[in-house]
Amino acid sequence: MRDCAEEASRMLLDRFPGRAGGQRGEMRRKGRGNFVTETDLAVESAVLQRLRGEFPEHALLSEEGSGAAGDWKRGWLWLVDPLDGTHNYSQGNPVFSFTIALCHDGAPLLGLTCAPATGDEFFASKGAGLVVNGEPASVAVTPSLAESVLGLDLGYDDARAAKLISLVAELWPGMQAVRVMGSAALGFAFAACGRFDVYVHHFLYPWDSAAGILLVQEGGGLVLDRDGGPMTLYSEGVTAGAPGAVQDFLRVARGREWR
Template sequence: MTVSDLPRGKSGRAAHDVAVQAVREAGNIIMARFPGEKRISYKEGRSNIVTDVDVLAEEKIMALLQREYPDFGIMTEESADIAGDSSYTWIIDPIDGTRNYAYGIPHFCVALALARGEELLLGIVFDPVREELFRAEKGQGAFFNDSPISVSAKTSLQESLIGFDMGYDAEIGQEILGVASALWPGVVSVRVMGSAALALAYTACGRLDLYIHLHLYPWDLASGILLVGEAGGVVTELDGQPVSIHSKSVIATNREIHQDFMGRSRG
């Protein structure tokens, strides 16, 4: 199935158009509140936070999607899942990079994907700070502000800029630091990104050569899987096994660097 085969919304618009409107409207809310104070709550531990703006942006996205596609399910970060009467599910992260957002660091995004069962059909990552919109449609390629994109053309780790994130669990954070330490100094440099969805979009367009994360949720991952795949890249779990929206770990890169990484990690 491709996006062109998807049911249209109640307004008659294509799913892609509805999704783009949703992330842009959420982006307007996010940016309007970015300079000011936010109410911060802790979901689990000391690192996994949510702001009142996450909730407002999520409500805006959900209202539009439910109006246009009332039969579709919804899986979202800040609310309980909503079962649909169809096999389609929207997967929402209203602010990926909430810690950056709360601290005034301008590196975060809105992530939205559409799946039918486990099959990803549409993925969008929107950076409202820079007005950068990354999108992918199954079988149609990946785009940055309507220009086609592709993953890095580098051929080895030695040439590569690596991105990673530590997640919310202290032990997993230590593990990923170990992975990064093992790669250094055999790479160009490393970056802690603070937003997995935006890092995967950066990988899809070649800004990052390789991205690694060891503890993700579906809303962090779904849009990025499709973006990187449609941009000609490779996305697997850390051990090289096929990735799904329910995977915890991810390696995203091109085929040559993936082979180099797996060879080094197994060697």
Template sequence: MLDFAVQTAREAGHILAERFGRVTEVSHKGEINLVTEADLASERFIIERIKSYYPRHAILAEESGASVERGSDYVWIVDPLDGTTNYAHGYPVFAVSIALEYRGEIVLGVVYDPMRDELFAAERGAGATLNGRRVRVSDVEDLSKAMLCTGFPYDVRERGELIGHFRNFIMTAQAVRRDGSAALDLAYVACGRFDGFWEEGLNPWDVAAGVLLVEEAGGRVTDYAGHPFSSYYAPVLASNGLIHEAMMRVLAPT
């Protein structure tokens, strides 16, 4: 099934790439939450392909919601375009994210960046890869030497504490980036480009594949307090494991 997910993500990514820079239809799901015709086209393709190959599997997709198949142990968790705001503005940082959950556990995940033709893939117990080559998290041990990434939920304007976390990490880490695609941020932690990531207000389709990538690349994923992470509950803290405790201290409520 990993090969199926890889091929599906690549083809959906090609749909996005073909339309990139030519977006003509943009609608709002909220005050600042966008959806484009590319999101919808990519999702239609992915869902139709899953239904063709695995008609008894359930699907949880960003734009369509949940399609529950009674008695199914499998759930495909799909983000057809992670980084929609970037995409709508012509900023080339976005990805397709596809994960498969079996009886409540994520067993495979794929994140595809069509702009760089980078395919991140992981299967539970088999490690993580980038374009077929094994990847590992970084070996940075000191938060002051770490490059971190984060994102903000759509209600950030009403959440002053989120700006506080950002400010605190700017003061303690070497660098902090905010690129607008949680799936890619997690993939970059998995391959060592980033040393840590934190965010809240995310949905399962934003993180399911990326979290497995980090874990299979030797990293650690929890909530802010160090408890086991679930894709269905925010927030998420992912790191190379070596700076995890230090990041938790910064995020600790005061």
């Protein structure tokens, strides 16, 4: 897993427009604000080739569709997002990541998210805790939303995004600060280690969330779906982070249309 992350990080940094000489390659629009670059595809191809060679019996599922997953709710499955935060990356913004997870029967067992531009690595193994840059880490100890930094992303569903924006406007200034990431994988990672107190997103794919679910859980946090139950790979929305802050966010948001 770390070999995959190291190779992906090298490739992403070599082509990063935020560095001298970095060339992301051709960029194609998938939707409003949603892009794929030659770099996404090159990193995905390299990582999946490595995984196929080492784990030929495992299924693969990745954002750009190169993996043939089969029945990914059973057995062994690798989930990969080669470049989470493509729009940021393409503009030279360092808030982007590579994320990978190994799941069995739909449950994440290993998860790793790295931020190549900053050198941060967030890793978790089921039952073994959260490790950030080689050191044990955990969620923040934040009892309420009023004391929290709230991280969020808006995704590509305009109607749901508008509801989330409206919710934050209604609750403001009932928190310390609000941050919009542009990388859901990093949003989870920041919530896992206390850089955010709460992270909220209304729609996610399995490759967005698989590593992040495990990171937050192993950091001692709550990871809940849009209905307030435990989040799984099949859940669309998430509220994650410090238990007290997450529960308080859901309390004050109750009755408001935002999910």
